[in-house]
Amino acid sequence: MYKAKFKSKWLPYVLMAPTLAILVLFLYYPLVQTFRLSFYRVAFLGLKKKFIGIANYIDLAKNPDYLHTILTTLLIAAAIVIIGLSVSLAIALLANQKVRGARVYRILLIWPYALSPAVAGVIWLFMFSPGFGIVNYLLSLVTGHELNWLGDPHLAVILVIVASIWKNIGYNIVFYLAALQNVNTEILEAAAIDGAGPWKRFWSVTFYLLSPMTFFLLITNITYSFFDLFGTVDIMTKGGPMDATNVMIYNLYRDGFQYYKTGSASAQSVILFFGVVILTIIQFRTSGRHVYYGGA
Amino acid sequence: MNRKLRQTIFTHIGLILVAFILMAPVLFAFSKSTQTTAQIYHYPPTIGFGTSIVKNYATAWNEFKLGLYMKNSFIIAIIVTVAKTILSLLTGLALVYFDFPLKAWVFYFILFTLMMPTQILIVALFDLVSKMGMGNSYAALTMPFLASATGVFLFRQHFSSIPGSLADAARVDGAGPIRFLWSVLIPMSWNTIGALALIQFIYMWNQYLWPLVIIREGARQVIQVGLRSMTAQQDVTNWGVVMAGAILAMLPPLIVFLLLHEQFTKGFALGREK
Numbered sequence: 001m002y003k004a005k006f007k008s009k010w011l012p013y014v015l016m017a018p019t020l021a022i023l024v025l026f027l028y029y030p031l032v033q034t035f036r037l038s039f040y041r042v043a044f045l046g047l048k049k050k051f052i053g054i055a056n057y058i059d060l061a062k063n064p065d066y067l068h069t070i071l072t073t074l075l076i077a078a079a080i081v082i083i084g085l086s087v088s089l090a091i092a093l094l095a096n097q098k099v100r101g102a103r104v105y106r107i108l109l110i111w112p113y114a115l116s117p118a119v120a121g122v123i124w125l126f127m128f129s130p131g132f133g134i135v136n137y138l139l140s141l142v143t144g145h146e147l148n149w150l151g152d153p154h155l156a157v158i159l160v161i162v163a164s165i166w167k168n169i170g171y172n173i174v175f176y177l178a179a180l181q182n183v184n185t186e187i188l189e190a191a192a193i194d195g196a197g198p199w200k201r202f203w204s205v206t207f208y209l210l211s212p213m214t215f216f217l218l219i220t221n222i223t224y225s226f227f228d229l230f231g232t233v234d235i236m237t238k239g240g241p242m243d244a245t246n247v248m249i250y251n252l253y254r255d256g257f258q259y260y261k262t263g264s265a266s267a268q269s270v271i272l273f274f275g276v277v278i279l280t281i282i283q284f285r286t287s288g289r290h291v292y293y294g295g296a
Numbered sequence: 297m298n299r300k301l302r303q304t305i306f307t308h309i310g311l312i313l314v315a316f317i318l319m320a321p322v323l324f325a326f327s328k329s330t331q332t333t334a335q336i337y338h339y340p341p342t343i344g345f346g347t348s349i350v351k352n353y354a355t356a357w358n359e360f361k362l363g364l365y366m367k368n369s370f371i372i373a374i375i376v377t378v379a380k381t382i383l384s385l386l387t388g389l390a391l392v393y394f395d396f397p398l399k400a401w402v403f404y405f406i407l408f409t410l411m412m413p414t415q416i417l418i419v420a421l422f423d424l425v426s427k428m429g430m431g432n433s434y435a436a437l438t439m440p441f442l443a444s445a446t447g448v449f450l451f452r453q454h455f456s457s458i459p460g461s462l463a464d465a466a467r468v469d470g471a472g473p474i475r476f477l478w479s480v481l482i483p484m485s486w487n488t489i490g491a492l493a494l495i496q497f498i499y500m501w502n503q504y505l506w507p508l509v510i511i512r513e514g515a516r517q518v519i520q521v522g523l524r525s526m527t528a529q530q531d532v533t534n535w536g537v538v539m540a541g542a543i544l545a546m547l548p549p550l551i552v553f554l555l556l557h558e559q560f561t562k563g564f565a566l567g568r569e570k
Binding site: 005006007008009011012013015016018019020021022023025026027028029030031033034037091094095097099105107108109110111112113114115116117118119122123124125126127129131132133134137166169174175177178181182223227230231234235249252253256257262265266269272273276277280 | 473541
């Protein structure tokens with residue numbers, strides 16, 4: 001680590017004060033409050049509070065709807081992570097080939113990073129709309145049938161997954177391309193001389209060398225699936241049909257801001273917080289790197 | 297045709313195909329944003345330039361107030377991007393170029409906030425900001441985001457990689473830390489600053505949940521929530537206008553992205569690989 005070069009007893013504190021003040025007031029303090037509120041039943045508008053211990057957590061654990069919400073979240077996250085990362089890696093490998101115009105191709109592949117979950121949601125909602133959406137039309141050309149994407153619980157889940165993968169693909173490709181640039185070509189050449197075919201070279205050399213990056217993206221994509229899906233879900237399905245896309249963050253929002261169950265919503269926040277803590281510990285243990293959660 | 301040439305051609309075809317598939321939803325949205333309702337509901341669907349482009353975009357901008365919402369989003373994105381960059385630079389300076397007690401703990405204290413996305417804190421944060429009387433203001437939209445563990449982390453990492461002799465030279469010349477930051481560190485940090493600016497601008501422009509709960513009146517609402525209100529009435533939705541809204545909403549972050557994507561790659565993505 002660097003040797004300090006300037007001497008002052010008070011200046012470093014002054015330099016850090018604004019950052020620390022904001023973090024304490026708007027992150028640490030609300031976190032403590034969230035823990036506290038999760039042990040209370042809060043009456044409408046927070047006028048009355050009653051300490052009820054861990055009753056909020058017990059209610060959640062006993063509530064089959066909430067367990068369904070957890071399961072839905074995990075399922076959607078798994079699909080986004082597995083499909084999203086596989087597709088991104090395949091595209092990054094293609095874009096890493098040395099061809100003319102590689103820079104232009106790169107931009108054409110990574111721009112979806114600038115999309116918002118809401119924009120992705122609204123565009124795919126339109127494309128899948130029954131009656132005039134392009135997807136149903138193409139589908140009917142091939143199969144003769146149109147599907148009611150928003151009315152069917154399974155199809156609605158697919159809809160949310162597709163829109164979410166599309167939105168996040170640019171981010172994944174940026175990082176895979178960066179990692180591929182650092183893959184030592186000498187090792188690949190040595191493997192080729194040893195008679196390893198392209199397929200074998202990929203799995204035993206490239207894929208292995210990319211694994212730290214895959215792991216980093218695994219964590220960021222899980223976090224994305226848990227939290228940033230809110231906008232996509234809110235615009236496309238509002239958690240429906242029949243709660244099929246009611247992910248944890250959406251359920252939290254509904255309980256907290258539509259049904260005014262402040263205590264239960266806080267308990268759900270605490271559960272999500274521990275999810276993040278566990279992910280961070282795993283990340284920290286395995287790679288010693290720090291996780292970037294998309295801007296916070 | 298030799299093997300190498302064939303492979304190059306296949307690569308080009310593959311890349312063009314993938315790029316087209318990724319862009320197809322936006323091309324479709326743009327095409328529909330120019331069509332009248334009758335053209336949109338025409339069966340089979342037509343892909344092409346419609347006759348309602350001016351009307352659709354004007355309706356989205358004026359009647360659905362996207363112009364106003366985009367102005368609000370732009371203001372909060374700029375405030376947060378600038379403030380976060382400055383605060384992170386100052387904190388990075390303190391962490392790398394000074395010694396003080398419990399330094400490692402202060403850094404971890406900042407880093408731990410990575411585990412606290414605002415979405416998790418939404419209920420308590422709403423209580424806090426409401427009680428502070430900041431509802432419906434730019435302050436409410438920006439204050440919780442002014443400091444950043446990501447920014448501090450990136451600048452700390454970058455400053456640590458700058459040779460220590462530079463700070464010695466600055467001290468010999470009689471330059472104080474602030475002067476050193478201004479005339480040595482910042483000019484050497486443009487990739488990191490650009491990467492952070494891109495991340496933060498897009499992050500703030502895409503804010504959805506927090507504005508949705510904390511902003512109760514239209515005048516201060518942001519673009520993403522404005523897009524939400526356009527789709528709220530499913531049955532009567534004029535999709536041409538909604539698609540015009542979607543195209544408008546994606547333009548500013550896309551422009552920022554095109555301007556700064558090189559810095560993003562160099563200052564952030566490649567930095568992670570070291």
